[in-house]
Amino acid sequence: MKRFRTFGSLMASVMLTGTALATELETDAQKMGYIIGMDIGSSLRRQGAELDLAAVYDAIKAVYNGEELAMKPEEAATIRQSFTAKRRAEAENEREGLAATNAAEGDKFLLENHSKEGVQITDSGLQYKVIDLGDGPKPTATDKVKVHYRGTLLNGEEFDSSYARGEPISFQLDRVIPGWTEGVQLMSVGSKFMFYIPSDLGYGTSGGGPIGPNATLIFQIELLGIE
Secondary structure (H helix, E strand, O other): OOOOOOHHHHHHHOEEOOEEOOOOOOOHHHHHHHHHHHHHHHHHHHHOOOOOHHHHHHHHHHHHHOOOOOOOHHHHHHHHHHHHHHHHHHHHHHHHHHHHHHHHHHHHHHHHHHOOOOEEEOOOOOEEEEEEOOOOOOOOOOOEEEEEEEEEOOOOOEEEEHHHHOOOEEEEHHHOOHHHHHHHOOOOOOOEEEEEEOHHHOOOOOOEOOEOOOOOEEEEEEEEEEO
């Protein structure tokens, strides 16, 4: 995708009523115009669409000045709907491809990981490894527990960590992903486990935030207490 000039540089290069926009931004009108341009530029950049910024400027200028538009509203609506549908289809295809890749990588990882020393597996497919074994009680699914944890993707990227935030968290055990609900019940207070969570025991096909669809997750969890 080609790199765009910033909206500000475009504004500076386009002649408006015979005068180039002053780069010093001396007047309030110039400053506010530049700020609005920054907002528009940020929005366009987030959308990631390839646009002709000269056409963007022409449309803004025409609407602002009440001039005749080069496109009728009905035509614009049709083009917008077609463009939106195309972008949605592209995004869905990309998501399906990522889901398939994540599923394959997860299956391969779990198959190899299962044979490693100390790794155990439950009937659901949850894999875990004991790092430290505490001597406290074990929680039930309806208990509220207090834990420290670190979550990473298969590539080692850390997506969440109570250690990084500097404080543990408390939650009811049956209100988290199935892999956590099942896994933490295997732990006694004072224990530290590694969990290798298949996607169907994690965030599934939907994913969320930095967690992609069908992602296999790795968690280090330290059970500090039952509240």
